[in-house]
Amino acid sequence: MRDVLTVCCYCGCGCGLYLHVRDDRVVGSSPSRNHPVSRNNLCVRGWNAHGFIHDAGRLTEPLVRRNGRLRPATWDEALQITADALARVVHEHGPDAVGVVASAKCTNEENYLLQKFARAVLGTNNIDHCARL
Amino acid sequence: MTNSINEIEQAQVILVSGSNTTRTHPQVARRFYRAVDRGAKLIVIDPRRTRLARHAHIHLRIRPGTDIALLNGMMRSIIDENLIDDLFIQMRTENYTTMRDMLFGIDLAQAAAITGVPEKTIRRAARIYAQAQRSVICYCLGVTQHIAGTGNVQSYANLAMLTGHVEQEFTGVDPLRGQNNVQGACDMGALPGVLPGYQSVFDDAVREKFARVWGVELPATPGLTLLDMTHEAGGGATGLPQAAPAIRALYVTGENPLLSEPSLNGVKKAFHQYDFLVVSDIFLSETARVADVVFPAASFAEKTGTITSSERRVQLMRKAIEPVGDSRPDDWIVMELARRMGHAMDYTSPAEVMEEICMVTPIYGGMYHDRLDREWGVQWPCGGRNMEGTQYLHKYSFARGRGRFEPAAHVEPAEVPDSDYPFALITGRFYFQYHTGTMTRRTPILERESGQPLLEMHPDDGRRLGLRPGSVVTVASRRGRSRFVVELTDRVAPGNLFTSFHFAEAPVNELTIDASDPVARCPEYKVCAVRLEEVEPC
Ligand code: SF4
Numbered sequence: 001m002r003d004v005l006t007v008c009c010y011c012g013c014g015c016g017l018y019l020h021v022r023d024d025r026v027v028g029s030s031p032s033r034n035h036p037v038s039r040n041n042l043c044v045r046g047w048n049a050h051g052f053i054h055d056a057g058r059l060t061e062p063l064v065r066r067n068g069r070l071r072p073a074t075w076d077e078a079l080q081i082t083a084d085a086l087a088r089v090v091h092e093h094g095p096d097a098v099g100v101v102a103s104a105k106c107t108n109e110e111n112y113l114l115q116k117f118a119r120a121v122l123g124t125n126n127i128d129h130c131a132r133l
Numbered sequence: 134m135t136n137s138i139n140e141i142e143q144a145q146v147i148l149v150s151g152s153n154t155t156r157t158h159p160q161v162a163r164r165f166y167r168a169v170d171r172g173a174k175l176i177v178i179d180p181r182r183t184r185l186a187r188h189a190h191i192h193l194r195i196r197p198g199t200d201i202a203l204l205n206g207m208m209r210s211i212i213d214e215n216l217i218d219d220l221f222i223q224m225r226t227e228n229y230t231t232m233r234d235m236l237f238g239i240d241l242a243q244a245a246a247i248t249g250v251p252e253k254t255i256r257r258a259a260r261i262y263a264q265a266q267r268s269v270i271c272y273c274l275g276v277t278q279h280i281a282g283t284g285n286v287q288s289y290a291n292l293a294m295l296t297g298h299v300e301q302e303f304t305g306v307d308p309l310r311g312q313n314n315v316q317g318a319c320d321m322g323a324l325p326g327v328l329p330g331y332q333s334v335f336d337d338a339v340r341e342k343f344a345r346v347w348g349v350e351l352p353a354t355p356g357l358t359l360l361d362m363t364h365e366a367g368g369g370a371t372g373l374p375q376a377a378p379a380i381r382a383l384y385v386t387g388e389n390p391l392l393s394e395p396s397l398n399g400v401k402k403a404f405h406q407y408d409f410l411v412v413s414d415i416f417l418s419e420t421a422r423v424a425d426v427v428f429p430a431a432s433f434a435e436k437t438g439t440i441t442s443s444e445r446r447v448q449l450m451r452k453a454i455e456p457v458g459d460s461r462p463d464d465w466i467v468m469e470l471a472r473r474m475g476h477a478m479d480y481t482s483p484a485e486v487m488e489e490i491c492m493v494t495p496i497y498g499g500m501y502h503d504r505l506d507r508e509w510g511v512q513w514p515c516g517g518r519n520m521e522g523t524q525y526l527h528k529y530s531f532a533r534g535r536g537r538f539e540p541a542a543h544v545e546p547a548e549v550p551d552s553d554y555p556f557a558l559i560t561g562r563f564y565f566q567y568h569t570g571t572m573t574r575r576t577p578i579l580e581r582e583s584g585q586p587l588l589e590m591h592p593d594d595g596r597r598l599g600l601r602p603g604s605v606v607t608v609a610s611r612r613g614r615s616r617f618v619v620e621l622t623d624r625v626a627p628g629n630l631f632t633s634f635h636f637a638e639a640p641v642n643e644l645t646i647d648a649s650d651p652v653a654r655c656p657e658y659k660v661c662a663v664r665l666e667e668v669e670p671c
Contacts, residue, residue, distance in 0.1 A: 004453035007440055009433040012310030013138065013160035014442025016509065019434055019453040026434050026453055036509050037138055037442070043159035050434065051576025053457065057416050059429035060458020070427060075459070079466075082384075082426050083473035085409040089382040096354060099362040099380045102323035103387030104312035106463050107438025107450060109486040111314070111321035112329060113467040113478065114386060118356075120347045121476040125325045125334055125356025126380070129318045130388050 005032060009105070010045040013037055017046055026050040086122065095123035102129040135305035135526040136269060137444045137512065142167045143303045146261055146268040150178040150200065150289070151275015151659075155185050157562050158309050158443070161271065174265070176258050178203065179275065180559060181589075181631060182624050191258050194626060195248040197557050197660040198546035200276060204288040205543070206244030206252075207259035208295055209236045214256075216263035218297030225536055226294050232538035247543060263296045267303040274561070277308075278658040282650040284541035294536050305525060310443040317441035320497065320513070321490070325356030330494035346493055349476075360649055360656055363390045364399045382409040386463050387430065391419040395656040396612050396647035397640055413463055429460035436462035438483045439505060441513070445523070447500050448510030546660045547648030550628065554610060554662035556594075559631045560641050561659075586641075588617035589631040595621040600668065610663045613643030630663065 003018040016035030020028040029049045033040040042049075062078035063070040073081075089097050100118040102111045111129070118127040141147065141164035154162040162185060169175050169188070177189040178200065186192040195203050211217060212233065222229050245252040262268050270293055276285045289306055290299075298304040310316050322329040328351075332339040340351045362380050380403075394400045404410065404423055412421040413428035421427045435456040441447045456462065464483060471478045480486045484502035491498055496514040504518065505511060512522035550557050588606065600606065604619040608630070617632055625631050634641045646661040 002453075004434075004451050006434070006451045006453065007313070007442075007448045009313055011158055012313060012315060012443035013158055014313065014440070014444070014446050014448060014510070015160060016448070021453050024454050034509075037160050037444075037446075041160070041163070048576045052415075053432050053434050053454075055416075058432075058457050058460070059415060059417060059421075059427065060460060061429060062459075063421075063424075063427040063429075065425045070422075070424075073426075075461070075469075078426050078428060079469050079473060082409075082411045083470050085411075085425070086382055086384070086470070087474055089408060093379075093381050095352065096356075097379060097381040099357060099383045101359060101362070101383065101385040101388050101390065102318055102321075103463075104315040104318045105387040105433075106314065106318070107436065107440055107483065108314070108317040108321050108447070108490065109438045109483040110386070110463040110467065111318045111323045112486060112490050113464050113471075113480075115322045115329070116347065116478070117467050117471055119328075119334075119343075119351050120349045121471050121474050123349075123352050125352055125354060126362060127323055127356060128325055128359040128362065129323045130312070130315075130359065130390075130393060 008038075008042070008046045008049050010049065011043075015042055015046050017042060017049060019050055026053045090122055096126060098122050098124055099126040099128075100124075102127060104129055134271075134307035134309070134444045135299070136303065136307050137446075137524050138164055140303050140525065141165065141269060141271070141307075142171070144168050144173055144267050144269040146174045146176065146265040148176045148178070148258075148262055148268065148270045149185060149189075150270070150272040151277075152271060152273030152309055153179075153181070153183045153185070153275075153561060154271070154273070154309070155183070157273065161309060161443075174261050176262065180626060180629060182626075191254060191261070193248070193250050193254065193258055195250055197559055197629065198657075199248040199543065200285045201288050201541050202244050202247040202543040203250060203255065204292050205236065205239045205541075206241050206248070206255045207262070208292055209239040209241060209244070210256045210259040211263045211292075211295060212236055214260065214263075216260065217295050221297030222295070225297075226538060227535045228538040232291060232295075232540050235540040235542075262292070262298075267301075268293075268296065268298040269304050270298075270306045271309055272307070273309045275659060277650075277655050280544060280547050280648050280650050280657045282655045282657075284544065287539040288541050290536070291538050291540070294538060299536065301525070307443075313442070314440040316443060316445065317439070317447070320441055320494075325358055328493075329490060330496045332494075343493060346489065359390065360394070360647065363394050363403050364396070364647055379406070381407060382411075383407055384411050384413075385420055385424075386413040387415075389414075389418040389420050391423065392640055392642065393634060394647075395642050395645040395649075395658055397642045397645075398613050399647060400642075413466055415460070428466050429458065430466070431456035431460045431462040435460070436464075436483075438462075438464070439487065439500065439502070442510075445512045445526075446510040447497070447505060447513060449502060449505040547657055548611075548646050548660070548662045550662045554664045555628070556663050556665070557629045558608070558610070558641075558644060558661050558663040559625070559629060559659055560634055560645060561631065562633055585618045586616075587620045587632065589620050589622050589625045591623060591625050591627040591629070592621045593627050595619065598665065598668065604668060606668050607666045608644060608663050609666050610644040610646070610661055612646065614666065615640055615643045634658075 015038035016032035
């Protein structure tokens with residue numbers, strides 16, 4: 001069993017919590033005692049922060065729509081199809097015909113890369129996320 | 134937030150607005166209660182009698198969407214009783230005379246009529262807030278999700294400046310952030326108008342700086358907000374800017390606009406018009422189902438990176454396990470896409486991405502991973518590796534020199550109940566669920582506690598309509614319909630209904646209106662007019 005100190009994935013309070021890992025599965029979570037916000041306390045969502053990680057519904061492979069249905073594909077295919085499609089739209093309709101929706105559930109580093117992708121690679125300021133939600 | 138969560142414990146008066154804090158921000162609510170235990174007064178502004186409202190010294194139960202009228206009334210009363218902070222206004226603010234002249238036109242009796250709160254109560258709340266040394270305001274989406282959202286926010290700032298309750302420890306104006314990294318996504322420039330650190334894309338010098346680091350010219354054309362990207366691609370029926378160019382391809386990460394965006398029928402139409410939709414998510418969300426390509430993303434336990442909480446605390450999230458199945462973190466996916474589009478982004482780790490962020494984002498100047506790893510995170514602004522973080526903002530001055538009073542006038546919600554649609558529907562969150570439920574609804578304990586799309590209704594209304602707890606009703610607005618299970622409770626006022634957008638089987642956003650605040654483009658989720666159709670008694 002390993003305990004990994006991390007941050008709760010739910011609300012904006014930013015509680016520090018430990019994820020308990022056994023055999024590469026997260027089996028529990030519990031509060032950090034000294035963290036300035038959680039102070040040995042979590043709400044019910046935090047105590048269950050691990051609950052969805054190994055859900056059977058997790059997406060485990062890329063999907064690509066073929067003949068109207070989503071079918072498993074390799075990363076290489078999925079990425080190449082996407083890169084080609086985005087490049088085609090930029091080429092035909094200009095960069096402002098593409099939009100990127102970043103996420104309040106992604107890390108800062110990921111959001112940084114997403115807005116850089118929109119602005120530097122695609123060439124558009126069409127980048128937003130669910131801040132208003 | 135301009136303050137830190139722990140500072141709230143020291144406040145003498147806490148004014149909470151539009152936030153069901155005990156449910157949505159339990160740790161903040163815990164500080165409210167601790168402050169009250171120490172003698173603080175609690176004032177709650179909310180159309181619903183939330184648990185916090187029950188414990189408040191004063192509950193200002195306003196009609197939905199009338200914050201501005203209430204606050205103008207409070208401010209008028211503060212001026213009448215000469216409780217303003219002259220010195221602060223003179224030294225630290227501007228535009229006061231315009232504000233004062235506007236307030237002289239405010240009639241408290243009228244404010245009482247608009248808000249439904251008695252004049253005496255407005256005066257009492259104003260007095261308590263103004264007289265204390267350390268008053269803090271916390272507000273949440275109940276304030277911003279209105280067509281007058283910007284005016285609402287400004288009014289709370291006006292109130293705080295009028296009484297000098299800003300710029301100090303333990304007093305300020307604190308917006309609470311809904312999701313774990315909304316703050317960070319904004320800080321990182323995942324917004325159409327700003328680059329990382331709120332540096333304007335319309336500022337030539339800023340664009341030049343980023344162009345030097347990134348090695349490409351940056352676009353100066355204004356970008357579209359989420360609302361504009363997901364409604365009526367190329368059309369203009371919903372009052373969106375006519376000039377908006379049509380979106381032909383959309384790349385969505387970790388969001389579920391097909392459940393969370395207002396006026397869903399319009400969103401669905403827009404999604405059908407896209408030539409190409411790619412979605413990255415951990416589950417097959419409603420949005421992923423209609424995508425052309427779906428990327429399986431790694432969850433928070435499977436990647437390393439930082440997130441920023443409401444109190445501006447940048448913290449390290451640490452990888453606990455390898456990504457489940459063949460899922461990958463979003464940073465890897467973005468880098469792969471960039472490379473294939475001829476634009477290599479060669480970062481070897483999230484820590485290296487952060488080094489670049491530190492370099493180009495002054496407020497994140499010292500957020501290096503190795504440092505965050507040793508501390509409980511650091512609160513921005515933090516200018517450099519050896520500098521301290523910032524516990525509360527505006528310590529010496531407002532970001533833009535003086536704080537500016539921005540008078541705001543009451544605006545009726547875009548849609549108010551009438552004889553055809555007699556109920557006001559308010560939307561929000563429940564305790565055991567979160568957002569569109571992609572994660573919580575798959576967590577058995579949380580789903581067990583709250584697995585039904587409940588519709589809160591006042592017992593009087595229920596009796597009148599012959600409804601009992603558990604009755605199933607169809608609720609209709611001018612835009613769509615959806616089915617809910619009735620819960621009778623006096624948390625809502627008669628004539629109001631409340632439910633949440635957690636439930637895919639009862640998509641409340643079929644009903645909501647996509648009218649939005651003209652400045653912030655924040656949709657008016659909080660109120661729309663509905664009626665009950667098809668009642669199935671249980
Ligand atoms: S444990 Fe609860 S209060 Fe703490 S961050 Fe998570 S959801 Fe928020």
